[in-house]
Amino acid sequence: MKPPERLTVPTCIGCWSMRLLADCQPDCVEQKLELVHTEAHDELVREAAEAQALLAALAEVARWLDTASTGQSEPAYRAAQAIARAALRAHPARAAEETAESEPPLVRTAWWCPECGSVESSEECLGICVWRPLEWVSLSVHRELEQQVSGQRERVARARALLAQLAHTTPRPGHWEESRALLGAHAGALLADG
Ligand SMILES: [Zn+2]
Ligand SMILES: [Zn+2]
Numbered sequence: 180m181k182p183p184e185r186l187t188v189p190t191c192i193g194c195w196s197m198r199l200l201a202d203c204q205p206d207c208v209e210q211k212l213e214l215v216h217t218e219a220h221d222e223l224v225r226e227a228a229e230a231q232a233l234l235a236a237l238a239e240v241a242r243w244l245d246t247a248s249t250g251q252s253e254p255a256y257r258a259a260q261a262i263a264r265a266a267l268r269a270h271p272a273r274a275a276e277e278t279a280e281s282e283p284p285l286v287r288t289a290w291w292c293p294e295c296g297s298v299e300s301s302e303e304c305l306g307i308c309v310w311r312p313l314e315w316v317s318l319s320v321h322r323e324l325e326q327q328v329s330g331q332r333e334r335v336a337r338a339r340a341l342l343a344q345l346a347h348t349t350p351r352p353g354h355w356e357e358s359r360a361l362l363g364a365h366a367g368a369l370l371a372d373g
Contacts, residue, residue, distance in 0.1 A: 267343060
């Protein structure tokens with residue numbers, strides 16, 4: 180059995196002891212599990228989905244801005260603008276304090292038995308243990324996603340800025356072609372950069 184990537188374990192919210200007992204046999208072996216709480220991980224999952232959506236919108240915008248034939252710049256620009264507006268509405272920029280580097284999540288170590296699936300970690304409790312089923316994610320899964328998300332963070336910020344520029348700028352009459360070509364070139368360059 181492979182170590183679980185995500186699991187729910189009865190956990191004491193006071194001391195973080197974990198106890199998911201199964202029918203362990205004397206010859207069962209224990210394997211170290213490093214876990215982070217699912218809340219920290221799901222924030223990364225959300226950020227990864229947002230990055231994917233913004234980059235997909237950028238690619239779609241680039242297609243519209245790139246393929247406009249002469250004289251069709253205005254409808255092409257307007258179509259691209261509608262895509263940019265929808266993407267930004269679905270994924271509004273967050274407040275500065277939310278995007279600030281968050282604390283690294285606490286890593287908890289538990290012992291897992293691949294034979295019977297029991298999970299256990301005993302901490303010294305200061306009071307009476309209060310057990311709740313908490314969801315945990317494997318640290319390696321978390322780290323992998325973290326690397327992926329942080330690796331494209333800057334590019335996503337540039338994509339967002341370009342989408343915002345397109346969403347908020349409507350060219351003056353006679354300047355559709357100029358604006359289409361300019362933003363199209365920027366979008367193309369940003370996509371090629373990836
Ligand atoms: Zn066991
Ligand atoms: Zn406790």
